[in-house]
Amino acid sequence: MKKALILPVLLAMAPPALAGDTSPGALIEAYSAQSGSAPVPENGKALFLGKHVGGKPDTPSCATCHTNDPRKGGQARTGKPIDPMAPSVNPKRFTDTRFVEKWFRRNCNSVLGRECSAQEKADIIAWLSSL
Amino acid sequence: MKRNILLASLIIVAMPALADDGRMIRPVTNALTQSECSACHMAYPAGFLPARSWKKIMTTLEDHFGEDASLDEASRAEIEAYLVANAADAGGRRSGVLRRLDAADTPMRISELPWFRREHSGEVSPRRLKKAGSWANCNVCHRGAEKGYFEDD
Numbered sequence: 001m002k003k004a005l006i007l008p009v010l011l012a013m014a015p016p017a018l019a020g021d022t023s024p025g026a027l028i029e030a031y032s033a034q035s036g037s038a039p040v041p042e043n044g045k046a047l048f049l050g051k052h053v054g055g056k057p058d059t060p061s062c063a064t065c066h067t068n069d070p071r072k073g074g075q076a077r078t079g080k081p082i083d084p085m086a087p088s089v090n091p092k093r094f095t096d097t098r099f100v101e102k103w104f105r106r107n108c109n110s111v112l113g114r115e116c117s118a119q120e121k122a123d124i125i126a127w128l129s130s131l
Numbered sequence: 132m133k134r135n136i137l138l139a140s141l142i143i144v145a146m147p148a149l150a151d152d153g154r155m156i157r158p159v160t161n162a163l164t165q166s167e168c169s170a171c172h173m174a175y176p177a178g179f180l181p182a183r184s185w186k187k188i189m190t191t192l193e194d195h196f197g198e199d200a201s202l203d204e205a206s207r208a209e210i211e212a213y214l215v216a217n218a219a220d221a222g223g224r225r226s227g228v229l230r231r232l233d234a235a236d237t238p239m240r241i242s243e244l245p246w247f248r249r250e251h252s253g254e255v256s257p258r259r260l261k262k263a264g265s266w267a268n269c270n271v272c273h274r275g276a277e278k279g280y281f282e283d284d
Binding site for chain 1: 137170171194197198199200201202203269
């Protein structure tokens with residue numbers, strides 16, 4: 001009975017709320033500690049806006065879906081809107097560790113054909129946070 | 132809180148039953164499937180594909196229509212179990228959406244089922260399809276799609 005009640009309540013809620021277990025700053029710190037060097041926002045920018053060849057042909061760049069201006073919304077290949085990536089305009093960004101990890105894994109694989117390193121993740125979040 | 136529960140119950144009651152002509156289909160009722168499978172497109176109802184298709188989709192998420200949609204193993208397994216248990220042929224059922232589908236075929240798309248082709252042929256102008264972007268965007272043309280309504284609109 002309890003389960004039957006919980007399920008509809010979950011369904012009735014609009015998009016799942018993010019857990020809010022971290023912040024952009026805390027993630028940058030954690031990833032930098034893992035890599036052992038300070039984040040370089042310029043490298044994050046180059047990686048995010050650059051065109052790559054190692055990944056899947058339909059997704060050459062992060063900007064393919066997230067646009068060249070992360071302060072604006074992007075769209076998935078299906079046309080579904082994606083909220084802006086820059087925390088200054090979208091405070092929900094980089095506040096849920098599992099969500100962040102899941103999408104870094106997927107999207108770096110799609111675009112680069114490999115996972116992003118801790119250094120690259122720190123660089124990207126540092127750049128996005130500077131916007 | 133109480134109101135939420137009441138509202139949710141009403142929504143559940145209002146859900147269309149699964150009709151064999153493929154007209155109304157039960158929307159996704161598993162919360163994890165709903166949240167994970169609606170990130171890039173609407174979460175497609177389980178009743179639109181046979182179990183073998185869902186199994187194949189759920190074991191090839193690393194290369195999912197040109198993208199990596201991979202999940203942690205626990206989530207992947209829960210979603211696969213839900214989709215399989217509610218598939219078009221679950222429990223020996225033969226839903227109308229399987230009409231003329233060769234038993235040897237494992238379609239990866241709802242939009243490539245013979246039933247789907249017949250239902251949509253001549254119904255949509257190239258301009259409308261272009262505007263929708265893709266057959267996969269059911270909800271652009273069927274505004275009630277996420278609630279399980281696909282008839283006339």
